[in-house]
Structures are given as C-alpha cells and as structure tokens.
Amino acid sequence: xxxxxxxxxxxxxxxxxxxxxxxxxxxxxxxxxxxxxxxxxxxxxxxxxxxxxxxxxxxxxxxxxxxxxxxxxxxxxxxxxxxxxxxxxxxxxxxxxxxxxxxxxxxxxxxxxxxxxxxxxxxxxxxxxxxxxxxxxxxxxxxxxxxxxxxxxxxxxxxxxxxxxxxxxxxxxxxxxx
Numbered sequence: 558x559x560x561x562x563x564x565x566x567x568x569x570x571x572x573x574x575x576x577x578x579x580x581x582x583x584x585x586x587x588x589x590x591x592x593x594x595x596x597x598x599x600x601x602x603x604x605x606x607x608x609x610x611x612x613x614x615x616x617x618x619x620x621x622x623x624x625x626x627x628x629x630x631x632x633x634x635x636x637x638x639x640x641x642x643x644x645x646x647x648x649x650x651x652x653x654x655x656x657x658x659x660x661x662x663x664x665x666x667x668x669x670x671x672x673x674x675x676x677x678x679x680x681x682x683x684x685x686x687x688x689x690x691x692x693x694x695x696x697x698x699x700x701x702x703x704x705x706x707x708x709x710x711x712x713x714x715x716x717x718x719x720x721x722x723x724x725x726x727x728x729x730x731x732x733x734x735x
Contacts, residue, residue, distance in 0.1 A: 631718070633654055634718075635655070636721060637713065645726045647730040647735065649697050649699075650698045651695045651708075651716065659687035660684050694708070695707070695708040
C-alpha cells in the first residue's frame with residue numbers, strides 16, 4: 558500500500574513539473590512575441606510616421622455627444638428588433654439614451670497598498686462605463702399621461718432622437734399618434 562501511494566505521489570509530482578515547465582516555455586514564447594511586436598511597431602513608426610491629426614474632430618464629436626446626453630430634457634424613442642420579421646418594435650418615448658445595466662455609480666475597484674494597478678477612471682459624467690453591455694435601463698415616458706417609469710431591457714435596444722419610419726416598425730407596436 559505504501560509503495561502504491563509513493564508511486565502516485567511521484568507520478569503526480571512529475572506531472573506537475575511537466576506542466577510547470579510547459580508554463581515556463583509558454584511564458585518565454587509570450588515574452589519573445591511581445592519583444593518582436595514591439596520591434597516591428599517601432600520600425601513601422603520610424604518608416605511611416607504617425608498620423609498628423611490636426612482637427613481632432615472625433616474628440617470634439619465625443620465631447621459634443623457627452624454634452625448632448627447631459628440634457629435632462631432630451632427626448633428619444635426606443636426600439637428593439639423583431640427576430641421574426643426584422644422590423645423594429647416600438648417600445649416608446651423615453652428620456653435620453655438609456656443607461657447600460659452594468660454602469661457603475663461608484664468605482665467598482667479599490668486600490669490596494671503596495672500593488673501597482675491600473676484603475677478605471679470615471680467618464681466625464683461621473684459614471685464608470687462598462688466594457689460590454691448586455692442590458693439597458695430606460696426612463697420611459699407614458700405618451701398619454703407624461704408619467705415616467707423605468708424599463709429594463711435585455712434585448713438589443715435602439716434609441717434615437719427621431720422616430721424610425723412607420724413602414725419599418727411592427728404595426729402592433731405603433732401608438733395611434735405615431
């Protein structure tokens with residue numbers, strides 16, 4: 558019995574060493590690949606140069622979009638897409654563009670002493686936006702009473718400032734005054 562246990566321990570130990578050695582080899586390969594890519598990027602930049610961005614239009618556009626989203630009177634229209642027909646389903650009138658469900662109000666990570674970390678930074682609106690989005694909160698507006706209500710949507714949601722033409726929208730979802 559002791560001999561069997563000893564054999565098992567030796568086999569497990571050897572297997573662990575093989576995996577560890579394989580891990581070291583993988584780490585070495587990763588380091589070599591990173592060094593090669595760094596060399597290639599340095600050479601490409603030296604030969605081609607960097608783009609000469611002078612108008613910074615995309616940054617201006619991002620700023621304008623953030624500022625427009627910050628308008629509490631911004632009215633939009635929300636839709637999802639029918640899997641059956643490909644037409645849009647009108648969800649209704651809403652305030653703003655919605656809020657991804659995974660958006661954080663506070664920083665979801667904490668700095669730990671003695672450890673160098675790259676911590677997330679809040680967007681200019683003070684929220685921590687997610688990397689991926691799978692659901693959206695909408696502040697819906699009842700089109701007859703004007704009352705607000707919250708809507709949670711796991712479907713892909715399209716929100717825009719103008720209504721999609723009625724011919725592209727499922728007729729069952731349209732309101733009388735669409």
